[in-house]
Amino acid sequence: xxxxxxxxxxxxxxxxxxxxxxxxxxxxxxxxxxxxxxxxxxxxxxxxxxxxxxxxxxxxxxxxxxxxxxxxxxxxxxxxxxxxxxxxxxxxxxxxxxxxxxxxxxxxxxxxxxxxxxxxxxxxxxxxxxxxxxxxxxxxxxxxxxxxxxxxxxxxxxxxxxxxxxxxxxxxxxxxxxxxxxxxxxxxxxxxxxxxxxxxxxxxxxxxxxxxxxxxxxxxxxxxxxxxxxxxxxxxxxxxxxxxxxxxxxxxxxxxxxxxxxxxxxxxxxxxxxxxxxxxxxxxxxxxxxxxxxxxxxxxxxxxxxxxxxxxxxxxxxxxxxxxxxxxxxxxxxxxxxxxxxxxxxxxxxxxxxxxxxxxxxxxxxxxxxxxxxxxxxxxxxxxxxxxxxxxxxxxxxxxxxxxxxxxxxxxxxxxxxxxxxxxxxxxxxxxxxxxxxxxxxxxxxxxxxxxxxxxxxxxxxxxxxxxxxxxxxxxxxxxxxxxxxxxxxxxxxxxxxxxxxxxxxxxxxxxxxxxxxxxxxxxxxxxxxxxxxxxxxxxxxxxxxxxxxxxxxxxxxxxxxxxxxxxxxxxxxxxxxxxxxxxxxxxxxxxxxxxxxxxxxxx
Amino acid sequence: xxxxxxxxxxxxxxxxxxxxxxxxxxxxxxxxxxxxxxxxxxxxxxxxxxxxxxxxxxxxxxxxxxxxxxxxxxxxxxxxxxxxxxxxxxx
Numbered sequence: 175x176x177x178x179x180x181x182x183x184x185x186x187x188x189x190x191x192x193x194x195x196x197x198x199x200x201x202x203x204x205x206x207x208x209x210x211x212x213x214x215x216x217x218x219x220x221x222x223x224x225x226x227x228x229x230x231x232x233x234x235x236x237x238x239x240x241x242x243x244x245x246x247x248x249x250x251x252x253x254x255x256x257x258x259x260x261x262x263x264x265x266x267x268x269x270x271x272x273x274x275x276x277x278x279x280x281x282x283x284x285x286x287x288x289x290x291x292x293x294x295x296x297x298x299x300x301x302x303x304x305x306x307x308x309x310x311x312x313x314x315x316x317x318x319x320x321x322x323x324x325x326x327x328x329x330x331x332x333x334x335x336x337x338x339x340x341x342x343x344x345x346x347x348x349x350x351x352x353x354x355x356x357x358x359x360x361x362x363x364x365x366x367x368x369x370x371x372x373x374x375x376x377x378x379x380x381x382x383x384x385x386x387x388x389x390x391x392x393x394x395x396x397x398x399x400x401x402x403x404x405x406x407x408x409x410x411x412x413x414x415x416x417x418x419x420x421x422x423x424x425x426x427x428x429x430x431x432x433x434x435x436x437x438x439x440x441x442x443x444x445x446x447x448x449x450x451x452x453x454x455x456x457x458x459x460x461x462x463x464x465x466x467x468x469x470x471x472x473x474x475x476x477x478x479x480x481x482x483x484x485x486x487x488x489x490x491x492x493x494x495x496x497x498x499x500x501x502x503x504x505x506x507x508x509x510x511x512x513x514x515x516x517x518x519x520x521x522x523x524x525x526x527x528x529x530x531x532x533x534x535x536x537x538x539x540x541x542x543x544x545x546x547x548x549x550x551x552x553x554x555x556x557x558x559x560x561x562x563x564x565x566x567x568x569x570x571x572x573x574x575x576x577x578x579x580x581x582x583x584x585x586x587x588x589x590x591x592x593x594x595x596x597x598x599x600x601x602x603x604x605x606x607x608x609x610x611x612x613x614x615x616x617x618x619x620x621x622x623x624x625x626x627x628x629x630x631x632x633x634x635x636x637x638x639x640x641x642x643x644x645x646x647x648x649x650x651x652x653x654x655x656x657x658x659x660x661x662x663x664x665x666x667x668x669x670x671x672x673x674x675x676x677x678x679x680x681x682x683x684x685x686x687x688x689x690x691x692x693x694x695x696x697x698x699x700x701x702x703x704x705x706x707x708x709x710x711x712x713x714x715x716x717x718x719x720x721x722x723x724x725x726x727x728x729x730x731x732x733x734x735x736x737x738x739x740x741x742x743x744x745x746x747x748x749x750x751x752x753x754x755x756x757x758x759x760x761x762x763x764x765x766x767x768x769x770x771x772x773x774x775x776x777x778x
Numbered sequence: 779x780x781x782x783x784x785x786x787x788x789x790x791x792x793x794x795x796x797x798x799x800x801x802x803x804x805x806x807x808x809x810x811x812x813x814x815x816x817x818x819x820x821x822x823x824x825x826x827x828x829x830x831x832x833x834x835x836x837x838x839x840x841x842x843x844x845x846x847x848x849x850x851x852x853x854x855x856x857x858x859x860x861x862x863x864x865x866x867x868x869x
Contacts, residue, residue: 417866422868425866432861433842456784456794638832639866643844647845740840743840
């Protein structure tokens with residue numbers, strides 16, 4: 175596995191004809207857009223921004239980055255890039271686990287699916303070859319069963335399966351690919367694109383390959399430095415000592431609750447009061463934790479394996495009760511029953527759904543029910559049995575589930591009340607209320623894939639984890655800060671490194687890692703410029719796809735209804751002045767990349 | 779005074795909250811020193827050069843003292859809610 179040859183092993187797979195061809199990515203694209211997220215967006219642009227997302231013509235790209243599968247810390251990531259059926263923007267989503275690494279070890283940098291199969295199909299990837307197989311016996315099955323069957327069929331050992339579930343087959347607009355039972359390409363509805371193409375699964379068999387680089391001593395030195403930073407006890411990534419490692423992402427539920435940034439009752443409140451404790455990471459660890467599994471090359475082990483101890487789902491073993499679903503299926507639905515949250519997340523893993531979008535769909539529908547805008551029984555706040563039943567109905571597109579399978583934004587529109595969908599560009603908001611963490615509000619509004627916390631994780635500054643002073647309730651300066659985070663993450667997502675590496679590392683570190691892998695020296699400034707180029711490429715695509723002035727906004731709830739509780743009480747999100755700052759520092763005209771900027775950044 | 783603690787500080791103090799006999803008019807700085815006095819293991823986590831470490835927060839009614847005008851010298855009023863925690867983030 176020669177790292178500096180990244181980009182040469184791109185498989186273009188024609189599902190209609192059931193044949194494939196290796197075609198290297200253009201060298202210029204790899205140089206400018208790095209890999210994974212950036213390179214994927216460039217491919218999707220080539221297919222045309224006017225393409226209908228739920229059509230055979232949409233490209234479905236699964237791409238590694240230059241570091242995927244290497245020994246570099248936190249490099250067990252790969253990206254799925256396509257035009258989103260949920261938002262109509264270009265989207266990328268990332269999985270942890272081992273599947274991306276196995277793809278690299280099997281001799282591929284990426285799999286680019288074109289066209290659609292005539293009948294359910296899965297592909298098997300091994301030792302530089304791809305074969306096509308009938309998937310009719312697993313079509314309709316949940317992901318857990320699909321993974322078990324296909325893994326066994328292909329020998330079990332060293333096999334990873336990335337699959338869609340019934341939700342993807344039924345073209346649910348927030349359906350997700352899931353690998354190894356529980357690591358998802360969660361956001362953007364990418365599994366529905368698999369559903370349209372009748373692509374049920376990607377099965378990859380490969381054992382570990384060592385990286386080959388031009389300067390082995392330098393590679394080892396950079397790896398050691400990176401690992402030391404992750405392990406440093408001053409960082410939250412420190413194995414078994416840092417808060418992220420010990421409690422997982424759900425370590426922050428109690429904290430966002432106290433500062434008034436934990437949306438509750440479909441974001442009608444900003445705190446869950448004393449009930450937040452019941453769904454927090456601390457409670458998970460104290461009551462239901464059974465293990466700390468991890469991804470390829472990651473000592474942090476932020477995933478939390480649990481077994482439900484009581485109630486209707488007693489005995490359920492699953493991973494992982496993360497912060498996002500603890501919020502979306504918990505406080506935002508007025509649900510403090512941890513067992514039901516574990517059950518709902520496991521349903522997402524099995525049916526193939528995005529738990530952020532699911533929680534928002536349910537909470538929107540609960541509010542609509544309370545306000546009398548739903549015909550029929552609707553859904554009551556915190557009714558966990560009904561939530562579980564509705565989740566099944568969404569994946570099957572049955573009854574009211576068919577409406578909610580369109581995503582909360584479209585569903586609220588059809589109910590005649592778009593104002594109760596907490597979404598941007600059609601994608602639902604994550605777990606940081608913009609009234610309590612204003613920088614995150616700017617991030618949701620300006621994200622190129624619809625509301626997203628991971629495009630620019632300014633929360634790291636607003637929660638005080640990185641040494642940047644950023645009062646969560648202040649708006650001044652957030653424009654420039656957001657651009658910095660967005661550009662940095664665009665680069666790390668293209669390498670493809672876990673976002674949490676940024677809790678311990680920065681542009682200087684990423685530059686060293688890229689240079690050592692690719693044998694091509696780059697500086698921290700080069701890293702930030704590449705990140706900026708990728709972010710602008712995405713925005714350019716979206717502009718061509720019809721997004722422009724007015725698209726970067728937030729639901730009026732966050733702009734006009736003041737926070738009712740926690741440290742943010744009395745605050746709204748001052749999006750207007752933050753956007754002004756942001757556009758100025760980006761050099762954009764009201765959300766549109768001008769020609770001059772495209773030229774400066776050499777886009778496309 | 780009732781103080782709630784979170785995350786990696788909990789195993790050190792042995793629970794979700796602690797009660798410390800602090801008089802009215804106590805500052806955040808005095809509160810922190812009192813906690814370190816009671817649980818010395820908190821010292822390297824809460825203090826840096828004699829002040830509240832950037833790796834930790836004290837919230838007064840949900841606001842980090844980093845962003846309050848008086849900082850560590852903020853006087854804790856009767857009835858205010860106090861949280862002590864390591865700086866953490868998630869996903």
